[in-house]
Amino acid sequence: MARPKAMLNSRSQGIEKKWVYILLVLVSASVASSQYIVETLPGFPGRLPFKLETGYISVGEVEFFYYFVQSTGNPGADSLLFFMNGGPGCSGLNAFLFQIGPLKFNITDYTGGLPSLIYEPDAWTKTANIIFIDAPVGAGFSYATTASAYNSTDTLNTAQMQTFLRNWLVAHPNFETNPVFIGSDSYAGIYNPMLATAILQGNKAGLKPYVHLKGMILSCPNTDSHLEANSRIPFAHRLALISDALYQALEMDCGGEFVDVTNANCTEDLAAYDELVELINKQNVLDPDCALLSPKSKEAFKLVISNQEKHRRSLQEFTKDYLVSLPRPHDLWCRNFEYLLVDIWGNYPGVQDALHVRPGTVSEFFRCNISLAYTEDVDNVLDYHKNLTSLGMQVLVFSGDHDFVIPHNGIEEWIKWLDLTVDIEWRPWFVDGQVAGYTRKYTDSGYRLTYATIKGAGHSPPEYKRRECYEMFHRWIHYYPL
DSSP, X not given: OOOOHHHHHHHHHHHHXXXXXXXXHHOOSSOOEEEEEEOOOTTSOSSOSSOEEEEEEEETTEEEEEEEEOOSSOTTTSOEEEEEOOTTTBOHHHHHHHTSSSEEEOOTTOOSSSOOEEEOTTOGGGSSEEEEEOOSTTSTTOEESSSGGGOEXXXXXXXXXXXXXXXXXXXXXXXXXXXXXXXXXXXXXXXXXXXXXXXHHHHHTTOSSOOOEEEEEEESOOOXXXXXXXXXXXXXXXXXXXXXXXXXXXXXXHTTOOSXXXXXXXXXXXXXHHHHHTTSOSSOTTSOOOOOOOHHHHHHHHHHHHHHHHHTOOHHHHHHHHHHHSSSGGGTSSTHHHHHHHHHHHTOHHHHHHHTOOTTSOSSOOSBOOOOOEEOOOOBOHHHHHHHTTTTOEEEEEEETTOSSSOHHHHHHHHHHTOOEEEEEXXXXXXXXXXXXXXXXXXXXTEEEEEEEETTOOSSGGGTOHHHHHHHHHHHHTTOOO
């Protein structure tokens, strides 16, 4: 992981010049936006017990759709969290409904048709104002006014997010002085330090409004794709998914490099490894193996739901019949059932009307749109993180300890590479008297990084352990130790 200091300094200068140029190109002279207060939502009984605003912010030829929930604590003083989802291509509703937002689906009583919503008591909006965004362009309800503007990259999307945030603050002057944090999940970990850099460079260049950026929150973050891929084999060994003998052979034949492989013995070992973990759920190794929702399988599941609704049978009976009717029953049941509900819910005309989605701008809503015209042009943001350690940022990094997508040992390796001073050594942290995970705190000249594992959680941690993740966030955002 060591890198020559001269190379780091050279890249730092390049980063600064690049962002200044992009910011000057993208920042709009005027802000085009539209905002609506949403008091009720189809599927939720009565008025919403929180203030929800939806709308669009224009960034050049792109109309970014967002969902803003005011803190139910003290919105004037609480932090403003700008939260980006991964994918790339996942809607802000992914975080809103499954991770840190104030609503979730009632799957216990689901009997078909429009899914119902219930209040989530452990929402991060209890103590923070949160902007959930549909980004990059083409995700959720965001759209472009020209065909060419649908083409995006990591670099361009990050620059657009910086412009979005400043334009959003122009349209919401009451929040211009609130402390700002950038949050990200999964793939959006690539954007997070890039966006922090863009904001700080924009502040330095005199862009208005000034963003009072205080820090970053990174949930199971994609940071260095090569490092993360290499970390999966040691992770599999730690969890006894592969034998000691195979792990030792992999170490000897591959020399710790499991991605760029030319050695025949290493290739043979990797084939044996792949066979052993093929049917392991990568999101959480403790969960059943579930297939992704392909268009074919989604249509099959919609048909089953439709037929079940006609007979109004219980969910238990529906599940039993469904499991018998398909060749691989568990593929569509599991956590993906909840994911499908948001696609069903988001495509109801009444839902889009309530959210004030502009008619005709999006042909079909997807929780995660995998057909974006998108180029992943950044696969390593370690230098961004390193540069930010000298700027007094407050950082929270957390990971599920059963996440096979972005294994915790890979995250711990790049944090170690930052060469920070350990302030509080590895220890358990607790919720309701039980160990919720383990944590270590680092510091370096005003820069503070808290790292935490979430015991038993997968990818992404709040989807598995909402209460624990809320307690972690609440303590950290208010400067308490975990």
